Structure formats: C-alpha cells, structure tokens
Amino acid sequence: MYGLSEEDLQIQARARGFADELIPFEDEAERADGELPPDVTAAHAKRARELGLHSTNMPAELGGGGCTSLQQVLVQEQMGRVTNALGWVAATPPSWLPAVATPDQIDRYVRPAIAGEREECYAITEEGAGSDVDAIAATARRDGDGNYLLNGVKWHVTSYNSADFAFFQARLDGGPHHGEHAMFLVDLPSPGVRVVRTPAYSHTISHHHPIVAFEDVRVPAANLVGAEGDGMAFAYEWFRFERLMVAARCLGAAGRLVDEMTAFAAARVVGGQPISEYGLVAGMLADSLTELFAARALVYETARGIDHGADVKVSHAQCSMAKLYSSEMAGRVADRAVQVFGGRGYMRENVAERFFRELRVERIWEGTSEIQRMIIARQMTKRTPARLA
Numbered sequence: 264m265y266g267l268s269e270e271d272l273q274i275q276a277r278a279r280g281f282a283d284e285l286i287p288f289e290d291e292a293e294r295a296d297g298e299l300p301p302d303v304t305a306a307h308a309k310r311a312r313e314l315g316l317h318s319t320n321m322p323a324e325l326g327g328g329g330c331t332s333l334q335q336v337l338v339q340e341q342m343g344r345v346t347n348a349l350g351w352v353a354a355t356p357p358s359w360l361p362a363v364a365t366p367d368q369i370d371r372y373v374r375p376a377i378a379g380e381r382e383e384c385y386a387i388t389e390e391g392a393g394s395d396v397d398a399i400a401a402t403a404r405r406d407g408d409g410n411y412l413l414n415g416v417k418w419h420v421t422s423y424n425s426a427d428f429a430f431f432q433a434r435l436d437g438g439p440h441h442g443e444h445a446m447f448l449v450d451l452p453s454p455g456v457r458v459v460r461t462p463a464y465s466h467t468i469s470h471h472h473p474i475v476a477f478e479d480v481r482v483p484a485a486n487l488v489g490a491e492g493d494g495m496a497f498a499y500e501w502f503r504f505e506r507l508m509v510a511a512r513c514l515g516a517a518g519r520l521v522d523e524m525t526a527f528a529a530a531r532v533v534g535g536q537p538i539s540e541y542g543l544v545a546g547m548l549a550d551s552l553t554e555l556f557a558a559r560a561l562v563y564e565t566a567r568g569i570d571h572g573a574d575v576k577v578s579h580a581q582c583s584m585a586k587l588y589s590s591e592m593a594g595r596v597a598d599r600a601v602q603v604f605g606g607r608g609y610m611r612e613n614v615a616e617r618f619f620r621e622l623r624v625e626r627i628w629e630g631t632s633e634i635q636r637m638i639i640a641r642q643m644t645k646r647t648p649a650r651l652a
C-alpha cells in the first residue's frame with residue numbers, strides 16, 4: 264500500500280518495532296509526571312541511534328540518516344504512536360542549520376546534535392508574539408567588542424530543561440539592519456539566562472516549556488546564525504519541516520487509537536453483543552479509519568512532492584494542509600476513542616485519555632489551525648488552487 268519501496272518498508276518496520284518497545288513505558292511515565300529513570304531514557308535514546316531512527320533528517324555526510332522526506336515521515340509516524348513524548352528520543356535536529364552554519368558552528372552544534380551529544384531548544388515565542396512572529400520584542404545589540412547583547416523574555420521554550428543550547432530570535436537594535444530579525448545560538452547555561460517560571464501544561468511529558476528571561480546575555484558574533492536580517496527565513500524553513508512531522512506523528516497517534524478502539528469495540532460486550540455491532544459505535548470506527556486514510560495519503564504525497572523537488576511555496580502550502588488536516592483529524596479520532604472506551608477512556612492509564620490531552624496542542628504549536636488556513640488560502644489566491652492540490 265502507498266507505493267512504498269523496499270527501503271521505505273524496512274525503516275518503517277524498524278521504527279514500528281521501536282515504538283512497540285516504548286509503549287510499555289507509557290503508564291509508568293504518566294504516573295511520574297512524564298519522567299522515566301534517567302538510565303531508561305538514556306537506553307531508549309541509544310537504541311534510537313542504533314536503529315538509525317535518530318537524525319533521519321540530517322545529511323549523511325555529517326553523520327545523519329540522510330533519509331528522504333517520505334522516510335522521515337514514516338519514522339515520525341511510528342514515533343507518534345507512543346504517548347508521553349517517549350518517541351522524542353528519535354530526535355530531528357535542525358535540518359535547516361547545516362546549509363547556513365559556519366564550519367565552526369557545524370563542529371560545535373550540528374555534529375554533536377546529530378551524534379545525540381547536544382540538544383537544542385527554540386526561544387522564539389513571546390508573551391506578545393506567537394502567531395505573529397514578526398511582533399517579537401527581544402533585541403540583539405552589538406557591543407563595542409564585536410559581541411551581541413541579547414535581551415528578551417521567551418515563552419513555551421520546549422525542552423529547555425534538557426537542552427544545552429537555544430536558538431534565540433531577536434530584533435536587531437542599531438546597525439545597518441536595525442529592526443530586522445536575527446537568530447543566535449546561545450549555550451546553556453549562560454550568564455543572564457534564567458527560568459522565570461515553569462507552568463504546568465495539559466500533557467504529561469518530561470520536556471518542560473518554561474518562560475525564560477534573557478538579560479544582557481553576551482554571545483560572540485560567531486554565534487550569529489547566517490547573516491543579520493536572516494532570522495525569519497530560518498523560522499519559515501523550520502516551520503515547513505516541523506509541520507510535516509507534526510502531521511506524521513498525528514497519523515501515528517490516530518493509527519494507534521484506531522487499532523486500540525477497534526480491538527476494544529470488538530471485545531466489549533454490552534446488551535449481549537459487541538459494541539462494534541451497534542451502528543453508532545461502528546460509525547465512530549468507520550469515520551476514524553476513513554479520515555486517517557485520507558490524512559495519510561495527503562501527508563505521504565506532500566513528502567513525495569518535497570523529495571521530487573516541488574516548488575517551495577507549493578510545499579509550504581501543502582505542509583500547512585497536511586498539518587491542518589492531520590491534527591484536526593487526530594483530535595476527532597481521540598475524542599471518539601474516549602467515547603468508545605466509555606468510562607475506561609477517561610482513565611489516565613488508558614491511551615485514549617492520554618492522547619485526548621496530548622493531541623490538543625498539535626492544533627496550536629508550529630502555527631495554529633487558523634494560521635494554517637490563512638497560509639493555504641493566501642497561496643490559493645496567489646498560485647491558483649490547481650497548483651497546490
């Protein structure tokens with residue numbers, strides 16, 4: 264099905280097997296605020312690397328997997344079958360970075376990230392700037408010694424508690440590019456970087472999303488990514504990739520839920536017959552699989568387009584469509600799965616309950632559903648719908 268090559272099927276099977284190894288740890292993680300013992304997490308990360316599931320998106324010449332976009336989707340889809348973010352050990356370091364990084368940055372950040380020795384986090388969103396990234400107030404100012412002084416308060420900095428460097432996006436204060444954006448690499452910890460607070464979120468995962476203040480943080484000019492004024496371009500490229508991977512993980516989540524709720528509905532006898540034989544329940548099962556099939560076809564086709572060199576604007580719109588449809592589909596499937604499981608579906612030990620909470624953010628981060636719709640509609644009027652789908 265889906266015209267996958269032998270190589271595609273092999274990496275998909277490896278990822279599926281690894282996801283099946285992680286699933287038994289979900290309940291323990293759920294009961295411990297998402298945390299597993301550090302040696303267990305380290306073993307999972309090691310296994311992901313051994314299986315070639317880590318850095319699938321990074322160039323082979325730098326030690327990455329060098330996988331096609333479709334293969335990256337196949338791997339992330341399987342990781343999406345696991346709750347509590349346990350599949351995040353199959354990490355995807357910033358694939359946009361090698362093309363713009365200096366040789367020094369490749370050595371200090373890219374290679375170690377690919378080897379699993381360093382981990383990044385993104386400090387872009389602010390209290391007054393989420394959907395509208397251009398509204399950021401953080402600043403970067405050159406001091407007399409050729410360093411930059413960074414200031415700003417960033418929100419929702421995912422994985423700050425495990426990361427050892429951050430991408431910090433700021434508006435340039437002074438100089439020829441005054442007012443434009445720039446992106447910086449900030450080593451963690453660094454003087455002047457502090458956690459303001461760590462709010463609790465709906466999901467139960469070990470990766471925190473603190474509010475982080477950057478106060479007169481001094482970074483060398485060597486930590487500027489690309490050139491002054493380039494900042495927004497990097498964010499857009501990353502959004503394209505991440506939106507496709509969000510879509511892929513939503514496929515996996517929905518697939519797991521479809522499997523689990525189908526098995527439950529076939530086995531659960533109420534009123535003398537399996538609940539799957541009641542039309543109202545059968546309808547929930549059938550709608551879920553039908554929508555999953557549609558989403559998978561959309562996501563795989565979008566990935567194939569990228570692999571075949573599709574126009575970047577077309578891919579941008581298609582990645583938005585993939586994320587929009589898959590995240591909304593997975594949300595509907597999770598809601599139905601809770602319903603099919605009945606009271607059991609409301610228990611935190613049940614996969615449907617966990618996904619019901621966890622999947623909600625897929626419609627918010629990496630651009631909300633409303634923003635995806637705006638992007639798609641804008642491309643429709645610029646390029647005609649026929650070029651996009």
Ligand SMILES: Cc1cc2nc3c(=O)[nH]c(=O)nc-3n(C[C@H](O)[C@H](O)[C@H](O)COP(=O)(O)OP(=O)(O)OC[C@H]3O[C@@H](n4cnc5c(N)ncnc54)[C@H](O)[C@@H]3O)c2cc1C
Binds near residue numbers: 388420472627631
């Ligand atoms: C768990 C989590 C982790 C995150 N991790 C990170 C991270 O690691 N790094 C990082 O930088 N950010 C991160 N974010 C931030 C995330 O990307 C933003 O929350 C998201 O982009 C939305 O921005 P906002 O929350 O400011 O909402 P707002 O932009 O304030 O939007 C509020 C509402 O208005 C709607 N809206 C806004 N603009 C429009 C428009 N033009 N048209 C129609 N509707 C509109 C939105 O769709 C939404 O419904 C994370 C968020 C969460 C919840």
